[in-house]
Amino acid sequence: MRRVVVTGLGLVTPLGADVETAWANILAGKSGAGQITRFDTEGQKCTIACEVKPADHEYGFDPNKRVDHKVQRQVDPFIIYGIDAAGQALEDAGLTEMTEEESYRAGLSIGSGIGGLPGIASESLVCENKGPTRVSPHFVHGRLINLISGQVSIKYGLRGPNHAVVTACSTGAHAIGDAARMIAMDDADVMLAGGAEGAICPLGIAGFAQAKALSTRNDDPEGASRPYDKGRDGFVMGEGAGVVVLEEYEHAKARGAKIYAEVIGYGLSGDAYHVTAPHPEGSGAYRSMEMALKKSGLKPEDIDYINAHGTSTPLGDELEAGAVRRLFGDALKTVSMSSTKSAIGHLLGGAGAVESIFCILAIRDQIVPPTLNLVDPSEGLEDFDLVPLKAKKRKVKAVLNNSFGFGGTNASLIMRAVEP
């Protein structure tokens, strides 16, 4: 099987709109949470979120850097975040210019969990109040989930596989795993893979709040996302995008590319239990991790760091931890596990990709990011190193990322420092 490595990274997050800024803020223990500024939250049960900051903010996002003015007017925020993150990743990999021949071997697998909800909500009001003939001709293709892949392929001339994953909060991880397989199966030599989300709008917040998924710690936004802590009461909605460049190993080596890590394991499973609640024994999570581990050829004691799904919901965190304990056994003593959702919130379809990038950076810098707000861990988690409050220097050679989504869909990725 052809080997697959990561050669480029791109991030748009509530703590920074480039890889180094976001990572520095994550390691410094900053929080991206605050009161929602984008709309009037009157009447909402939840009034807090981790918003991507405006361009004039210290670590804000300037859409004009990589997204044409006309495209910005036509598409929803998740597409804008996705185009920018993909552009960053291509620039990082040194692949913005390709020959026509190369372009046929370069594809995309960038998804989203929800897609263009803000635009669907606002345009439905136009249709209702002003009539069908006032609906924008850009309405459909400005909202569709596969239009990050579509827009990026047009902008950079990538003519290989053009794919988009939609598996709720597992999207980013599935997108990377699927894309890695396309390279392994010789469908492409280069794949841009990841996920994006931009669903912080009245309908998005209301919908998740009504599903009892969101924290309502409205008077303490920075303390609201607290995975594994007894005081947790739901997740904090985030937004942004994470995109990586995946590349066939020999292809990367031949052009002298900087290689961050190798994707060595991918696991997928379904709970077949409930639309929103995880399986009570965490069996889907267990099987997803087990499959990734088996594919990787590693043993549990080889894994140094787990970036957990850990959303800060009362049910989910402990079930995932239980599955990790069963799979890792004695190796629990040597692994560190944290949830960066404590800092940037839950990026839904973007989460798995953004968190995989944090895993890769943990390998690069030999440091694991903290779980913020973890002051009073739930009972039964005493034997875990959950990296509370502060980043921790340690050996990081192999990492595991977990992402689980509504519908009972699970994905796990294992990456490792490259061994020649």
Add this chain to the structure above:
Amino acid sequence: MSETAERVKKIVVEHLGVEAEKVTEEASFIDDLGADSLDIVELVMAFEEEFGVEIPDDAAEKITTVKDAIAYIDANKD
């Protein structure tokens, strides 16, 4: 420049993201200003909204330059 022309040009600049100097009266939306057929649908809707005129599809098809748009609006607005 007439008042209609100024308002038309402002809409074109905003929708197509082009520099104001490029929006001459002779400029063709597609050939000179980088618009596609969907952009023209959107522009026509914006003109309708701005000037309170109705531009039926057969008339919209004949609007290919900035000048065409200004002329149609001047001839049909109240």
